Amino acid sequence: MRQAIAAFITILAIASAVAAPATAQEPRRGGTLVMGQSTGTTSFNNAVGSGTGIMVPGAQIFASPVMHDDKWNPKPYLAESWELSPDSLSMTLHLRKDALFHDGTPVTSADVAFSILTIRDNHPFNTMLAPVERVDTPDAATAIIRLKHPHPALLYAMGPPLMPILPKHIYGDGRPIKTHPNNSKDVVGSGPFKLVEFKPGDQIVLERFDRFFIKDRPYLDRIILKTYPDSQTSILELEAGRLLLQPFFNRVLELDRAKTNPQLVITNEGYAAVGGINWLLFNNKRKPFDDVRVRQAFAYAIDRDFIVKALHKGLSKVATGPIHSGFPQYSPDVTKYSLNLKKAEELLDAAGLKKGPDGVRLKVTCDYYPGDEDGQKRLAEYMKPALKKIGIEVEVRAPADFAAWAKRMATKDFDISMDAAFAWGDPVIGVNRTYLSSNIRPLVFTNNAQYENPKVDELLDAAGREPDAAKRKALYGEFQKIVTADLPLFWLTELPYHTIYNKRVHNPPTTIWGTASPMLDVWLSEK
């Protein structure tokens, strides 16, 4: 009930914020939007790096071929139009002819080709553009992306956080792109804002690019990104009205506090494509987690409704499977697990894990990574009382820091661990890596459950190449069904990412990429 009321209040707040400009006010030019970020930016070149610290400012500085709205529809950006060949093997982009880089040179198909190949060869999400064979440029305004096989994820890989169009005359000078000096200094893009000041770990000042190719946009004169490593500081600054918009915020207590402030609005719109889910990882290669009955017993003993309602104060949502519910490929038709202690105990008995005289069947260690208090640490701690009820004794192993946890994952030195990943627009980009048997690697955020199912490999491969959206969805539906039955890991919640903003901010970005897309329509009112 409380969750329903909270949701209702949130909806009201969003509705009023959205309705206000339409009825009362016209968008206004000018003003400085002060945004917060928790991880400091070290580079602006999102062609060779990912993470919110790069993507949020990167999407302001660089323009991409397409944008997306809040319904997953691609919209023209640098490309006025595009078409896919009937065999789905080439994508032709028709570029605008009036787009300029910040140094005044025009954006051409050569820049597009250069950028796509640079991203293909250097971006950490290597599946994103892997099928790209080459990019043809018959004239300055046409780029044809040639594919080795159909690749429907391409349309999302061409969006603002993933495909910045770099000026070839600057980044193509032969110096290694990953450490190119212009990644963090004198950055030149063709986006709505240009970089004027960068103090690492402190602040970034972006100024309106007056010759931006979309007329009368952006409304803002300036965006200042301030680094606040501590979430409580961001809330204090938001309350003081010094900070106007804080994206990618996932601290439950502070969100709950912001909700009660009449000057602040919180929304979870704008995180659909990010698609963050956290889960409990089982070491499938270690006994007794190689037995599906044991894994399922864990799932029946963990109360996800309690996690969402009590630990997350209704701000997150139960994750039913490997794909975020905001994705078009999401399927609710999966094996469901709800709290059932009796069933859990039966499964453990059947798996041969009988209770000892002290009532203990099994002792396990549980890891988590630091930095996400509500999504990781508190859930790892919750495992202790929850699993005790079925005779499993959990020892939570607090990691010294991220690198320490990463090492445990890489060397598979764990029983169970909290884990999470983002999908970034398409299952091919961010979901496959956790389930493909070919991606069992000594590295974080890979298939660390060490799950192997040839059928799943086959389905993911087929779905990745299937150009027909309905058929593709059906393939992913089957994948979700199999994986939820095999349960190599147990999905807990969709991450409670929210944007907190001052009521002075209008049209906060709520497209699928949220604040990792250009702030074209955002404007500020006096009050």
Next chain:
Amino acid sequence: MALILFAARRLFYAAILVIGVLVLSFLLIRLAPGDPVDTLAGQMGGMTEEIRAGLRSEYGLDQPTLVQLGIYLERFASGNLGYSYFFNLPVLSLILQRLPATLLLVLTALVVAVLSGTTLGVLASRRPNGLLSQFITVVSVIGYSAPVFWTGMLLIILFASVIPILPVSGMTAAAVSGGWLLDSVDVAHHLVLPAVSLAVVYLAQYSRLTRASMLDVLGSDYVRTARAKGLEERKVFFKHAFRNAMLPIITIVGLQFGNLLAGAIVVETVFNWPGLGRLAFDSVLRRDYPTLLGLLFFSSLLVIVANQLVDVCYRLADPRIKAS
């Protein structure tokens, strides 16, 4: 000639010290689990094995530790502090970028601590059993016992929620430059809380030390002689007693300069002050070895310089001390 020899010897010891600091920290930090590429992979939200191997060899992390140490020292000898994996910048420019913020914070805290600490100590020593003295003692003990981060957090609560008149985060307001005058006022405004939190601990120590030292000196023969000569009490107090009582304070200030830098790590993290301390904290978490080593090198350099300055001050305060 003697002075030159003295300086040369000092320099030689300093160089040995710096190399020792570098070698030791190089080996120590490698005992921590994980390496920079793992953290980078986490920050990026994933990475392929090829990219990972590429980065490892680019950073030289695929070499045995001792070989890496050799390469580092060789580069160091030619004046190259290396390259930060995270900031995509040479370590030297990264440190120089952050150095002014830390120097400003540490020196302000030092000046505040020394001036108010000695003043309070002197005041307390005038009537060692008076009410004021008791009060100063109580306050000093509290200030000395409270951890810096705790003082900092209390100040944040006080000045962010209860009386919101001082900024609690960062070094500047989120704005573009408004000219050097407005900028300085802005920085000074932001400096108040971090400088005070850092100063409190040392202020407490200096006031305790000054009080004890003054009491000690006031009981000595030459003070009794001065008084017996019929010298004005004010002159006895400041010229004879205070000047001599300052010697241990100078020693402690010099010795504690390193502590002050360590305290800056905590204060900068609490107040989000963009200086070397926070950089050090982040570099440890990220296993950014070159940055961390560069920072340790600079800190050892700062401590050495501070100690030399202390020697100079010593000689100014006490003419008996010569270059011997």
